[in-house]
Amino acid sequence: MLNYLLRRIGLSIVVLFGLSVIVFVVLNLSGDPVLLLLPPDAPASEVEAFRERMGFNDPLPVRYWAFLGQLVRLDFGASIQYRVPALELVLERLPHTLSLAGLAILIAVLLGVPAGALAALKRGRLGDALLSGIAVLGQSTPVFWLAIMAILLFAVQLGWLPASGSSTWRHYILPSTTLAVFLLGGIVRVSRTSFLEVLSRPYIRTARSKGLTEGAVIWRHALRNAAIPVVTQIALQARYVIGGSVITESIFSWPGLGRLLVRGVYARDYPVVEAGVFVIALLLIVINTLVDISYTWLNPRVRLGR
Secondary structure, three states: OHHHHHHHHHHHHHHHHHHHHHHHHHHHOOOOOHHHHOOOOOOHHHHHHHHHHHOOOOOHHHHHHHHHHHHHOOOOOEOOOOOOEHHHHHHHHHHHHHHHHHHHHHHHHHHHHHHHHHHHHOOOOHHHHHHHHHHHHHHHOOHHHHHHHHHHHHHHHOOOOOOOOOOOOHHHHHHHHHHHHHHHHHHHHHHHHHHHHHHOOHHHHHHHHOOOOHHHHHHHHHHHHHHHHHHHHHHHHHHHHHHOOHHHHHHOOOOOHHHHHHHHHHOOOHHHHHHHHHHHHHHHHHHHHHHHHHHHHHOOOOOOOO
16 A cells, blocks of 8 residues: 555656646747736836746746745645735635535436446336436436526526525525536446446346345345446546536636636636646646545445556
8 A cells, every 4th residue: 555655656756747748838938927917008118027036038948937836835826816825825715716615526426326236126117218318318408508507597597596696505505406417427327327237247146046125135135246337427526516617617606726727717827827736736736646545445346556
């Protein structure tokens, strides 16, 4: 286990280094932020002084080397827009994204895993076709369209729920449910396939021959062995929700990290985008590591560190 963790830390450092190069180069070639930050009628001397003060006149390798030194110290500099430390701003928005993503994943798992198990038990019947059809429909429906329809129906027409903000628990319902509907389809399909494979194993037939109820067979004997593909799917969904929360947060005006990054890209706020991408990458690496470690608990035959 220790060898695996050390190897994973080494690979993570390489990934973060490569990601820093890509993000830095792409952002610095996207345009001059000085033109967005100063008034259109600003004199050339003021523009040049501002560019010199911010270090934009230095060659790209020199600027990257300075950025790398800041990255090692976790100092991304101050946001060009907000005039506060970029990492502090990102960490301030991160809990909003994590709470929304966590709630969406929880809803999808609590509904998707039992639905997948039920579809496997009803294989070839009406219930299986109905659950599989709903899963495919949910997975193929664009998130932005579903979000807009949810706002129009539940916020505009019925007035039951707020359309934007995050101040109360009611504000979580529409964005989390919208994300959960999309995640639900993948979890149902993977759970169904995994349970179908496990339910055909000899030990399941033995458990049934002992007179155990179908619920006991599923939850006590089949669930743990069917869980590895499901956990993998949940990890993939978590990466999507955390890394791709831009659309949902923008539509619902959610004060999360995704919305902050969109504004940072439009304003060419290099420190904010660099800090946000770094935090998201680090978070996804931690999720992948925890998923790999969970495999050893779900299936003792899985060994890490080799």
